Amino acid sequence: MLGDAAVKFQVGGLRMYRQKLARFSMIAGTAVVAALGWSALASSAVADDVIRFGAPLPLTGPLAPEGLKQQQGYDIWAEQANKAGGISVGGKKYKVEIVYADYQSNTPRAVQTSEQMITQDNINFLFGPFGSGAAKAASTVSEKYKVPTIAATASSSQVYDQGYKYLFGTFTPNDTLTTPLTQIIKAQAPDVKKVAILARNDLFPLAIAQEMEKSAKANGFEVVYFEKYAIGTLDHSATLSQMKSLGPQWIFITGYINDLLLVRKQMVDQQMKAPVMTMIAGPAYQEFIDAAGQSAENVTSASWWHPAEQYDGKDIFGSTSNFVKLFKEKYKSEPDYGQASAAVSGALFQIAIERAGSLDREKVRDELAKLDIVTFFGPVKFGSNGQINSLEPPVFQIQGAKPVVLFPQAIKQGDLKLGVN
Incomplete structure (x- = not known):
């Protein structure tokens, strides 16, 4: 459950964290x-x-x-x-x-x-x-x-x-995260067909959500929901309720640490569960894992380094x-x-x-x-546009309160687990 730990991180804990x-x-x-x-x-x-x-x-x-x-x-x-x-x-x-x-x-x-x-x-x-x-x-x-x-x-x-x-x-580029992620889910969770996407309406979170939509469709998934939330949104209950009614098997949400902690708490409050849940970019941070507690378990994500x-x-x-x-x-x-x-x-x-x-x-x-x-x-x-083009970003899943690398094979630490609490 996402309770006092998250509140502590988001309010008083953030002050201590900043001072440190x-x-x-x-x-x-x-x-x-x-x-x-x-x-x-x-x-x-x-x-x-x-x-x-x-x-x-x-x-x-x-x-x-x-x-x-x-x-x-x-x-x-x-x-x-x-x-x-x-x-x-x-x-x-x-x-x-x-x-x-x-x-x-x-x-x-x-x-x-x-x-x-x-x-x-x-x-x-x-x-x-x-x-x-x-x-x-x-x-x-x-x-x-x-x-x-x-x-x-x-x-x-x-x-x-x-x-x-x-x-x-x-x-x-963002698709270097979403493409391997969708390929992993397709190969290891063949019963997962329907994807719901919720994105913070900000350049990076929205852009990676849009790449996720492209990657999902290219790999045969059905995108049943795609919605944006405004920067600073505190109540996602109506959006989550609508998403829940569609029965997605894969929930993909973008934002930053405080956004994703809040959304995850409200998902728990609504008892929203799915075989696969992905959040980008918060779960790459230990602070997210500590604050989310048990509700961070089995959340998948991707980042540019591990x-x-x-x-x-x-x-x-x-x-x-x-x-x-x-x-x-x-x-x-x-x-x-x-x-x-x-x-x-x-x-x-x-x-x-x-x-x-x-x-x-x-x-x-x-x-x-x-x-x-x-x-x-x-x-x-660097490519001709100035953006790096030489890396293979890792995909990982929170298991036992730690990020476990699923991809690439060279640094793989574990296998995909289905289901979140």
């Missing part, structure tokens, strides 16, 4: 510069020997859990880079500074913040804001000023269809296992795909800058565009 994770944050719109791994005195003494990365994030508001995860990923990369002496540029070492700004889960503010970082905070390079919607909106700014930008959490093709040169993304991956990387972290080890030591928890993607975004900037031998934005942009390298996150090669 956000070592550097924004207050009243003023950016905090995080100079990791060295003293404030050293920072002021060698300010010219610094590379500044802007990181607009939703550190407050409904997307704060996701924003704080991205911050963790950037922090651990910057820490490792600075422990190694910094980024080497033409034989000289530069320390990493990250300028964080809280855009309060508001996309127009994300755009404004990104422009402020470029025009006022004198950043050299930019990390995109959280999610496809904010990343797409803010990319117009970085393109305008020709600032290389890596979006760590933007998968929707609509982000990369603008013909921009300076935007790169570490998530493969700590079970086994890559030998050429980046600052090296192997996947080393990244997981360092993350556990620092944060006392296993990393998820959002944290890993943020960390590899920093590592990719580092590789491109060192290969360029310069902080010239055009030269760094060119090095990013021609990257073809294995990292702890997996093989990285």
Whole structure:
């Protein structure tokens, strides 16, 4: 059941969670510069020997859990880079500074913040804001000023269809998640025929729901229901009741952590059950599993990375296992795909800058565009549109309060189980 644990996470627990994770944050719109791994005195003494990365994030508001995860990923990369002496540029070492700004889960503010970082905070390079919607909106700014930008959490093709040169993304397109998922269900649950889809009306959640609809139909499923819910919706009871009346055997719901916890609780209240239930993207986070409790069991999902991956990387972290080890030591928890993607975004900037031998934005942009390298996150090669096209994202299911990988075969940990409580 989804009860007190979820309430604790969504209300009081979120505050504690934020305090624990956000070592550097924004207050009243003023950016905090995080100079990791060295003293404030050293920072002021060698300010010219610094590379500044802007990181607009939703550190407050409904997307704060996701924003704080991205911050963790950037922090651990910057820490490792600075422990190694910094980024080497033409034989000289530069320390990493990250300028964080809280855009309060508001996309127009994300755009404004990104422009402020470029025009006022004198950043050299930019990390995109959280999610496809904010990343797409803010990319117009970085393109305008020709600032290389890596979006760590933007998968929707609509982000990369603008013909921009300076935007790169570490998530493969949405259909790379929905296609293997539907193929698994088709092969292992042949009696499942009817699918119901409920999507948050936001760029990424809606886009992946639409890809799910395409994948389902292509694999012979009948989509009996497809509906959107508004951002900030608190009562899904009427929608769920309508969905329940159609008797779907597979329920597919998109949104973010707080959305999916709320929907899952209201499903339990209505005693909604199905042989297959998929939620994207919350179940990839241990916080979702802890808060949902028993109602998380057997929920399937997919993501762009999993700590079970086994890559030998050429980046600052090296192997996947080393990244997981360092993350556990620092944060006392296993990393998820959002944290890993943020960390590899920093590592990719580092590789491109060192290969360029310069902080010239055009030269760094060119090095990013021609990257073809294995990292702890997996093989990285950007397509002509700037979106990564070299990964095989894992499909997993919550079993025994842990994500168990079902696909790909190389890192498979278990088999699909049917039925949710």
